[in-house]
Amino acid sequence: MIEILKLTKQYGDFTAVDAIDLVVPRGELFGFLGPNGAGKTTTLRMIAGILKPTGGTIRVAGVDMRADPITAKSKLGFIPDRPFIYEKLTGSEFLRFVAGLYDQRGDEVEHRARELLALFDLEEWRDELVESYSHGMRQKLIISSAFVHRPEVIVVDEPMVGLDPKAARILKDLFREYTNRGHTIIFSTHTLEVAESLCDRLAIIVNGRIKAYGTMVELRRDLEGGERGLEEIFLRLTGENAARNLMDVLDA
Amino acid sequence: MPEQQDFGAALAPRRSGSQRTVGMLPDPPLLHLLLPKWLTARSRAASGEKGRGARIAVLAVTGFLFWAFVFGVLYRLLTYFRGVQEIGQLLAGKLLGLILLGFTSILLLSNVITALSSFFLAKDLDMLVAGPVDWLRLYGAKLLETVVASSWMVLLVSVPMFTAYGMVYDGGWFFPLVVIALMLPLFVIPAVVGSAVTLALVNIFPARRTRDILSVIAVMTAGGIVLLFRLIRPEQLARPEGFRSLVDFIAVLRTPTSPLLPSEWVQKATMGYLNGEPDWLAMYLLWTTAAAAIVLGALLHRWLYLDGFSKAQESAQQFVRGGGRLARFGDWALKPLGTLRRELVLKELRLFFRDTTQWSQLILLAVLVVVYVFNIKYLPLRGEGITFFLVNVVPFLNLVLAGFVLASIAARFIFPGVSLEGRTLWLLRSSPMRVRDLLWAKFWVGTTPLLILAVAIVGVTDYMLQVTDFMFYVSVITITLMTFALSGLAIGFGTMFPQFETENAAQIPTSFGGLLYMMASVAVIGGVVILEARPVYSYLSAKAFGTVADPTELVLGFGAAALLCIGATIVPINIALNRLEAVER
Numbered sequence: 052m053i054e055i056l057k058l059t060k061q062y063g064d065f066t067a068v069d070a071i072d073l074v075v076p077r078g079e080l081f082g083f084l085g086p087n088g089a090g091k092t093t094t095l096r097m098i099a100g101i102l103k104p105t106g107g108t109i110r111v112a113g114v115d116m117r118a119d120p121i122t123a124k125s126k127l128g129f130i131p132d133r134p135f136i137y138e139k140l141t142g143s144e145f146l147r148f149v150a151g152l153y154d155q156r157g158d159e160v161e162h163r164a165r166e167l168l169a170l171f172d173l174e175e176w177r178d179e180l181v182e183s184y185s186h187g188m189r190q191k192l193i194i195s196s197a198f199v200h201r202p203e204v205i206v207v208d209e210p211m212v213g214l215d216p217k218a219a220r221i222l223k224d225l226f227r228e229y230t231n232r233g234h235t236i237i238f239s240t241h242t243l244e245v246a247e248s249l250c251d252r253l254a255i256i257v258n259g260r261i262k263a264y265g266t267m268v269e270l271r272r273d274l275e276g277g278e279r280g281l282e283e284i285f286l287r288l289t290g291e292n293a294a295r296n297l298m299d300v301l302d303a
Numbered sequence: 304m305p306e307q308q309d310f311g312a313a314l315a316p317r318r319s320g321s322q323r324t325v326g327m328l329p330d331p332p333l334l335h336l337l338l339p340k341w342l343t344a345r346s347r348a349a350s351g352e353k354g355r356g357a358r359i360a361v362l363a364v365t366g367f368l369f370w371a372f373v374f375g376v377l378y379r380l381l382t383y384f385r386g387v388q389e390i391g392q393l394l395a396g397k398l399l400g401l402i403l404l405g406f407t408s409i410l411l412l413s414n415v416i417t418a419l420s421s422f423f424l425a426k427d428l429d430m431l432v433a434g435p436v437d438w439l440r441l442y443g444a445k446l447l448e449t450v451v452a453s454s455w456m457v458l459l460v461s462v463p464m465f466t467a468y469g470m471v472y473d474g475g476w477f478f479p480l481v482v483i484a485l486m487l488p489l490f491v492i493p494a495v496v497g498s499a500v501t502l503a504l505v506n507i508f509p510a511r512r513t514r515d516i517l518s519v520i521a522v523m524t525a526g527g528i529v530l531l532f533r534l535i536r537p538e539q540l541a542r543p544e545g546f547r548s549l550v551d552f553i554a555v556l557r558t559p560t561s562p563l564l565p566s567e568w569v570q571k572a573t574m575g576y577l578n579g580e581p582d583w584l585a586m587y588l589l590w591t592t593a594a595a596a597i598v599l600g601a602l603l604h605r606w607l608y609l610d611g612f613s614k615a616q617e618s619a620q621q622f623v624r625g626g627g628r629l630a631r632f633g634d635w636a637l638k639p640l641g642t643l644r645r646e647l648v649l650k651e652l653r654l655f656f657r658d659t660t661q662w663s664q665l666i667l668l669a670v671l672v673v674v675y676v677f678n679i680k681y682l683p684l685r686g687e688g689i690t691f692f693l694v695n696v697v698p699f700l701n702l703v704l705a706g707f708v709l710a711s712i713a714a715r716f717i718f719p720g721v722s723l724e725g726r727t728l729w730l731l732r733s734s735p736m737r738v739r740d741l742l743w744a745k746f747w748v749g750t751t752p753l754l755i756l757a758v759a760i761v762g763v764t765d766y767m768l769q770v771t772d773f774m775f776y777v778s779v780i781t782i783t784l785m786t787f788a789l790s791g792l793a794i795g796f797g798t799m800f801p802q803f804e805t806e807n808a809a810q811i812p813t814s815f816g817g818l819l820y821m822m823a824s825v826a827v828i829g830g831v832v833i834l835e836a837r838p839v840y841s842y843l844s845a846k847a848f849g850t851v852a853d854p855t856e857l858v859l860g861f862g863a864a865a866l867l868c869i870g871a872t873i874v875p876i877n878i879a880l881n882r883l884e885a886v887e888r
Contacts, residue, residue, distance in 0.1 A: 099733040102887045125735035135726035139657040140650065151646025152734035180657065196730075206733075 082250035128197035414497025488593035725803025795875020
């Protein structure tokens with residue numbers, strides 16, 4: 052459903068994403084992990100068609116993003132990490148607008164929008180301007196907007212930021228149920244417990260390169276991790292020594 | 304498992320020898336609070352932003368020309384006043400008093416609005432209010448910020464004004480120091496009063512609602528002043544038959560305009576100094592009032608600020624029920640556009656009309672149009688010496704002025720369109736929407752009202768001027784094509800020089816791209832008028848002398864003008880399409 056081949060992104064001399072290959076099949080919930088600045092957001096934004104790759108190819112639902120971006124994007128929903136949306140639209144107007152971008156309107160869209168807002172406890176706020184929403188409420192609205200047009204693939208950057216525990220739980224269940232119905236979701240997160248418990252497969256990216264890739268069982272096997280959890284595997288790959296000089300820092 | 308670290312020692316209390324003495328509370332000085340502003344300004348000055356040098360050069364030249372103009376006009380006027388026996392000096396004083404009264408009103412209004420941002424909405428406030436910052440220091444820092452942000456423009460205008468007074472009345476080298484001593488309290492007093500008014504308002508209304516109310520009040524006041532000034536037709540006051548006797552006139556001049564206002568004290572002290580009779584009372588009143596205002600303002604701040612700041616965090620509840628008659632009509636009327644374009648147009652309209660800072664500027668626009676039409680109405684185009692040519696050339700020149708008005712409106716409303724999408728570009732770029740559709744919506748939502756306005760202005764003024772049918776059609780067709788060109792240029796330059804990080808739409812046209820847009824607009828307006836001048840002249844000559852105009856000349860001239868307009872519409876939009884496709888955010 053998502054096929055990435057030799058995907059590269061360079062900013063001048065700096066290589067943010069370095070020739071990565073990735074395949075996320077239909078119906079899979081895929082976790083994309085890595086330390087800050089590793090290239091997660093850049094990769095996801097390239098898959099969403101926001102950033103143009105320097106090299107390599109991206110295929111979404113079989114459609115090449117470079118050759119036919121409009122068709123590829125029509126099969127896609129994107130949830131960014133920063134919830135910037137139109138302040139002067141109401142919640143329901145925003146969802147209607149997003150559906151309109153995908154050329155969808157009518158009773159079915161209205162029904163879906165109502166259901167999604169109700170799911171995230173935003174029903175009472177549907178006719179209020181977004182400017183009065185809290186950070187978490189905006190995030191919930193953006194998440195709803197990615198589902199309102201029923202895309203085949205959803206790309207999510209840091210979905211749990213700003214969400215209350217109830218909304219986080221709903222989102223996890225929603226992700227699971229959505230992929231069970233044959234759709235595909237790729238998401239980045241720093242919450243390793245969520246990734247470990249939720250994802251079918253994972254990739255860990257460090258300095259723009261994929262260091263590990265597979266199911267939890269495969270990761271443990273490949274890294275000779277025994278019964279180690281994802282946190283230990285992650286720290287091992289990304290440099291567990293980062294915390295080594297804590298004493299020196301705090302004593303300074 | 305990584306080895307468990309022992310944090311006991313690391314988290315133990317600070318060892319002796321740390322910088323702060325135990326028991327003393329931190330107390331960051333006022334200058335420290337202003338440090339980020341200073342550093343920001345310094346790094347902005349040092350940044351190598353694209354086109355910065357050119358922008359500074361253009362601004363410097365424009366600024367110098369403006370100074371020279373203000374200085375030149377005042378210098379001539381004051382020299383004339385100085386030569387008039389008895390009343391010359393009184394006139395100069397009266398003029399200064401009126402200008403300073405205007406300054407004070409502008410300062411007060413601008414301080415009320417600036418104080419809302421600096422005291423209640425600024426992004427650094429969370430940190431400052433949460434930090435161990437003394438209330439008086441916070442007040443001092445924010446007041447200083449407010450004074451600087453709201454007074455610099457008045458300061459710039461007052462430089463050539465006082466220079467003219469100083470030179471005409473031989474103020475000497477000491478005069479600038481006197482002016483500084485007089486103007487400082489004049490800047491401080493409105494800042495304190497403005498901040499106090501804002502403080503009171505925020506305690507009554509939520510901050511966002513206060514901002515809305517203030518922006519509408521500000522715009523209506525500014526519009527009202529302009530309208531009032533124009534409608535009283537000040538040019539009539541210059542007529543000598545307007546005064547019954549010299550004695551009456553002098554009596555009016557001697558009466559202070561507003562004896563209790565600081566502007567009057569500045570005027571008295573300035574004129575007193577220039578006439579060799581220093582008015583120490585005025586100086587004393589200015590400084591004591593400023594000092595007292597700061598003390599009272601600080602006390603009010605101590606009493607009300609925290610409550611107000613807390614209230615400012617609450618957002619104004621704004622329920623917007625959909626499905627009203629207007630919304631249903633919009634839905635129905637825009638149905639032929641298809642789902643995507645209809646939603647894009649509706650979004651543009653909703654965002655505009657729900658943002659008070661945007662639509663309130665329409666009031667100013669209305670004032671501008673009224674003043675424009677009013678000026679045309681009172682043009683002395685009847686009577687002796689007014690030829691057939693003059694009557695028909697005025698509507699032609701009217702096109703130039705109308706073009707400038709339209710370019711300014713497009714700069715304010717159409718130019719920022721793409722920049723304002725900066726923060727939501729992720730949504731538009733990740734959707735299957737074509738960039739062409741977005742620009743299409745922005746172009747038409749901006750151009751349609753502009754076109755109606757353009758045709759209305761030109762149509763009404765042509766009707767008032769009673770021009771010939773030929774000139775009427777030339778004017779209306781030209782202004783229509785010119786409107787499309789100005790909109791196309793606004794979309795093009797707005798996309799080529801976007802300001803994605805700026806939240807305030809009113810600031811976007813003042814960017815380098817905005818300046819280039821205005822220059823391109825002036826070039827197109829000038830080009831169209833020059834291309835049409837020849838055919839219009841030959842037609843009018845033929846009409847006046849009863850001959851037939853050369854059709855080739857007419858077709859060539861008007862055709863070239865039309866081509867220029869069409870090119871100026873299409874080319875920038877196509878460049879914008881490519882640019883927006885390449886934007887990565």
